[in-house]
Amino acid sequence: MSTIPIFADENWRLPSRGRVAMFCLIIGESAIFTIFVVAYVYYIGRSTYGPTPQILDVPVFNTICLLSSSISIMLAERAIDRGRIRNFGAWWGLTMLLGIVFLTGTAIEWKRLIFSDGLTIRTNLFGTTFYSLVGLHATHVIVGLLMLSLVMIFTLLGRVEQRHAERIQVLSLYWHFVDAVWVVVFTVVYLVGR
């Protein structure tokens, strides 16, 4: 079929599909987190018995680690953009490490809450909403780490090249999202909610 050709030198540029898809995924995930955050906020102070948010310790170190991982992943993106694969690998590894430290910190916090303070998901409203929200976030961190480790493996096998920079950026978007969600969760749970 022939159509009427228009301006032969027209710049026809469309956004990359990976970026659009990741934005859409982030929007959908934001909606899920919003519902859990709304539930958390609504139920603040409404537990009729059991431990209250006062027992929480503000996870400052954890937060610094996670937020720093956003910076390290950004540096990784920049490295691969310039073709410096070894630097990329290093920053990428640091990002993963920081993520793992965060998860470990969360696990330690939960262990204390469960065994020392007696707070479980079934204890009261605070327990239910706390573990659901923080747990949902931690699940996303785990998924992110899985994706990051896949890339790490490919890097160590020498298969990652500069031309993969765009895909790395799309994946980093997800990691930045996970960090942004933590900012919200941290504020709601450890600052506002206490």
Add this chain to the structure above:
Amino acid sequence: MQRRRSLPLTRYRVCFLALACMRAMPSVAQGALTTPSIMAPASTPAHEIYALSQFVLAITGAIFVVVGGLLAFIIVRFRERRTDAEHEPAQIYGSTQVELAWTVIPVLIVVVLFLTTARIIFAIQDAPEPKTALDVTVVGHQFWWEFRYPKLGIVTANELHVPVSTPSAPEPTYMQLLSADVDHSFWVPQLGGKTDLIPNHPNQMWMDPEKAGLYLGQCAQFCGVEHAKMLIRVYVDTPDQFAAWVKAQQQPGAQDAATAAGRHVFETEACANCHTISGTGAKGTFGPDLTHLMSRATIAAGAADNTPDNLRSWIHDPNTLKPGALMPAMQLSDKETDEVVAYLTTLH
């Protein structure tokens, strides 16, 4: 061809007929007092809703006639005909004036509708409770209604008695709505809109029935397997009738020596765990208060008429009348059942 020409007019006529029928509803409904029509209001909230509904119906009816009529006209006038020239009709991509007009007019309609609606919302919901009001607490259960009159010391079930309320002697009924288990909804269309009974979320509603009689309703929020048989009977009494009813309800349960055997069965078998009969040892609250069981026309929240035979079937196995009701089959012997029924039928 012939059919298509008349069709749009038929649609138009059918809908006009429908609107006319809806206006005729009240007269139809009032003939059969047992039809709980929302177009036969008998209480102020129901009247206010009805008046608002007529206004809204007029506006929406007008919109339907205009747009529907236009569409009907188009179907006839712009139909493809064999005599049409071969070229395509004039392509019109839009018109700013027309589009502006049909945006502005709906906005104005919405403004009018909203202001009228808001007024009625506030009038009904925020009406202050007068001192002469009767207080009733309604507790929804699966699948029956508990009615408590806190200031009168009365507890009954499924059949609500309220006094007539006239402008000269106002005595509206203000109801506190609670639930013992899941969500329910109290709906007696002729006396007002429905309000839900939600556990851990007390609600309020009021009504001031203007005419004595029996008004029917039922639970309007799915609450489980026998939601369909959670019926409501509201007896609107004249002041004398109401006073007599209150006095009878305040008495303890009848103590007839002839039915002592049945009373003994009732108190020693599991009946007392769930039911209360004042003046006896039975103080259960899981099931309806039976102190004045025979003052009610129906049992099982309207599932069956209150006759000795139905009572017998119910006690023997509730699933015969209301499969899924929470009362278990009591496994009484025939003799025990007869004794209990004989006892219960004395509880006027």
Add this chain to the structure above:
Amino acid sequence: MADQTFPIPGTLDAGRSRGAALLEWLHSWVVTVDHKKLGILYMVYALVFLLVAGSEAVAIRIQLAIPNNHFLSPELYNEFFTMHGTTMVFLVGMTFIFGFGNYFVPLMIGARDMAFPRLNAFSFWMTAFGGLFLYFSFIGGFGLYGMGSAPDVTWWAYAPLTAKAFSPGHNTDYWALALIVSGFGTLGAAINILATVFSMRCRGMTLLRMPLFVWLMVVTSGDTLIVITPLTAAQVMLIIDRYLGGHFFDTQAGGSATVWMHFFWIFGHPEVYVLILPAFGIASEVIQVFSRKAIFGYPAMVAASVGIAFVSLSVWAHHMFTIGMTSVSNAFFALSTMMVGIPTGIKIFNWVATMWGGRIRFATPMLFCTAFVFQFLMAGLTGIMLAVAPWDWQLHNSYFVIAHFHYTLTGSFVFCIFAAIYYWYPKITGRMLSEKLGKWHFWLFFIGFHVTFDTMHFLGILGMPRSIYTYQADRGWNTLNMIVSAGGIIQAIAVLILVWNMMDSFLHGAAAGNDPWDAWTLEWSVPSPPPAYNFATDPVVRSRRPLWDLKHPNDPDWKYER
């Protein structure tokens, strides 16, 4: 076989055994990532479940035809009406939408496939599996009353009825888990549509030159992202309550039944707009072609669609006018609900204006779309009635509401889907559907629809609530219920005629050619059925109706479009 998406019977290679060829053909459907085959899978799936949910509806109506009937036990009735609603929304509505969307969005924008073909396949199979899991509930698990464990808590599953204490069996679990699984599929499909439309349009096709069907699929998909996910979140919370001892909706522990209502309807209301918006898109395409006119007010139609999607996010509590919200809240939601009627009304006016001055050809697609406009007008007006909160205090949870939403879902959504089937079946299969059978289907369905749902409004006005397996004989509802049920049977017959038409025309229908309707969008520029690669050369467009430009070189659209 490799370059045909829909093999015409009779073209099998003579040399190979029929068995081997058949197996290979079936296998190709299971592993396909071609948007056209996945679109067909979605549509066939939707059609099958339309028949299943339709049968559930017929059973419901037989039970309600007379008072105190014993056709269905209360347990089975409650399962049937819950499944009818859940199936129709998720397994028929969403699947038809993504079926037509998957098939036609790439074709209409001049692309060769969707942005993520493998994600496309994954999404379909997740949705399909979710649906099969839902239906497994009829035979799986231990139903408490021996009726299987199909969900029986209504499709909106209010708490605390869904708590373990009040629903000890697995019914609720099937409901939540099946929808969580199929929800992931829906999310994937929505992301795919958005990525495809934003990243893969052919040269010259700016966003404001896309066909309205594509626009509406974009708006729907965007809405889906933020609407299905709250349902998933709420259902996860429900599962946490039921299995991990959580208290989200546990009213004994301070939890709130109304929080479930808010979360559910934040999903539930926009969801019905997600369903109806693509139907609007279909109507816009069909009405243009069969009135022989360009759509009136394209930019306004786009703006109205986006406006509807946004405003619809603010109306959800009109499902909750009776739960005891403050008068201010009730007033707010009454206002927002009335406001969503404005862009919706604008669309109706635009369709009417498109038909005005046209040369209307009443082939079957146009019959369905014209009836749709009438019926959607009525649905919108009864919607306004329900928006008036005090009137809703009477009408809520009554048969009036059921009549209203069946007017929007059956009378509008399904009518448009039927129109789409007649309109696009030639493109998909290369054969025309029989016009004669089409007209039988239309008239029977139209008559049956009105007999049932017009009458149903009166049942609501006479005080009959919904979700009841039977009713008292002395309430004056008997005759009306009988009439409603009769209409249901008529509709069932009409749908069977459609199924027969689709099967028979596949074998004996007239050859369709590229462009049987003399239409103007890109899908009509390729053969019917389209080859696997869609377009031999990437199209380049200059207006909203590229084929009009080709057919009318002296009078092309791009000279006049605003």
